[in-house]
Amino acid sequence: MxxxxxxxxxxxxxxxxxxxxxxxxxxxxxxxxxxxxxxxxxxxxxxxxxxxxxxxxxxxxxxxxxxxxxxxEFLFVGESYDINLFNSKVRNQIRKGLKSCIIKNPTLIDLYERGLYLNIETLKRHNRSVDYLQNKKKWSSYIEILKNTSDVTIKGAYINDKLIGYIIFIFVNGKYYIYHPFMDKEYSSCYPMNTILYTFINEIITKEGSINISYGLSSFLEKEGLDHFKKGMLFDEVKxxxxxxxxxxxxxxxxxxxxxxxxxxxxxxxxxxxxxxxxxxxxxxxxxxxxxxxxxxx
Known part of the structure; x- marks a missing residue:
């Protein structure tokens, strides 16, 4: 779009x-x-x-x-996202995630219920409040619109048919934007975020030949853990x-x-x-x- x-x-x-x-x-x-x-x-x-x-x-x-x-801005632009491009630690995380999780497009029912839970828990951990992500009625309307919009892809990580994490990808002006990379903290050792990113980016490269995807801007207040994660997933810092x-x-x-x-x-x-x-x-x-x-x- x-x-x-x-x-x-x-x-x-x-x-x-x-x-x-x-x-x-x-x-x-x-x-x-x-x-x-x-x-x-x-x-x-x-x-x-x-x-x-x-x-x-x-x-x-x-x-x-x-x-x-x-x-x-954290960007990955390329024609290959091969697992051998990652350092050994991240490679092992991705491999464990691929073994532990099934990555697929979540159902609306799962997004209504588990998606709302993931929103509430994630925002609580970060001491944030976003009404349309935490209010059941507003979230249902919001996610239903996105689910039914072209150039929007929602990927979820599942374990035992349970949605444990999701990311929304929106394609605007030739670039993929990442929204709401939220996960259940109890399953962090299964690396759902690494696995969703790895799967989605490779799907797009296979389909389109290359990808231009942004993980947003650096935070006003430094978040070393998040920035380290982005770099580990091969997103370059572009001033x-x-x-x-x-x-x-x-x-x-x-x-x-x-x-x-x-x-x-x-x-x-x-x-x-x-x-x-x-x-x-x-x-x-x-x-x-x-x-x-x-x-x-x-």
Whole structure:
């Protein structure tokens, strides 16, 4: 599907879509926004960003500003995903997964019930809340729409006819996006995620000759385990620029004067280190934002 089709799919799934000029954004319940498709490089103008700032608390989008790379996209692009390309540890994980799990397209009933369970348990582990993944009625509608949409493939890992993990793959603008790689933690030693990825990628290569697939951007807060997993599955880190756009109200608190105060408080241990680290991160992101504005004004 192309970008317009993807926007329409997200509308159909119930997401709140805001379109400014030719660029669409998913606006979440907390008034945060993300560009759509989220892994396409976009270059909104200052005027468009000013309009967006009036409608949301903050927004994220991927772009490219030379010498200001603050993120990475995890990509695998290739014509072979042979098991011998992996290191010995990952090879053994995949082999165990292939012996333990059956990889197939899950039924809607399994997705309604076990899929919902996997969503709830996974989000709980990560201290996250996503209503349409945890609310039974919304999840049923969401997954049914995806299940019946072309260019969407859902793969599940089964053990003894029990769905223990699933991944949704959506093909947009020549690239496969990975959504909701969720699994039952009790079966982690069976490596369902490795096995689903290995099976799906090889199916596409066999069918189409090659694949371009993304595992998303690196996290704002480092998640070494997840990044290590992606690299182990042969996803390369490709540098990119991610812009954090803050509303005017929140921007008031991100400046060099507040930064100096925060630094002093941290120095005398009057501020939690985590809060200090978050503020420093936001301050650095602000620098990237100004670099972007300068870049597009050339």
């Amino acid at each position: 192309n970008a317009s089709d993807f926007v329409e799919l997200n509308k159909k799934m119930g997401h709140n879509i805001l379109t400014i000029s030719n660029q669409s954004w998913i606006v979440r319940d907390d008034k945060s926004a993300i560009s759509i498709p989220s892994l396409d490089n976009i270059f909104p103008s200052r005027e468009e960003l000013n309009l967006l700032k009036k409608r949301v608390r903050y927004a994220l989008f991927k772009t490219e500003v030379p010498f200001f790379y603050n993120s990475s 990119c620029t991610r812009i954090l756009l803050l509303s005017d109200f929140y921007s008031l608190f991100i400046n060099r004067y507040v930064y100096k105060i925060i630094s002093v408080l941290s120095k005398f241990r009057l501020l939690q280190s985590k809060l200090y680290d978050k503020y420093v991160h936001l301050y650095k992101e602000r620098t990237i934002y100004y670099a972007y504005l300068k870049y597009i004004s050339k």
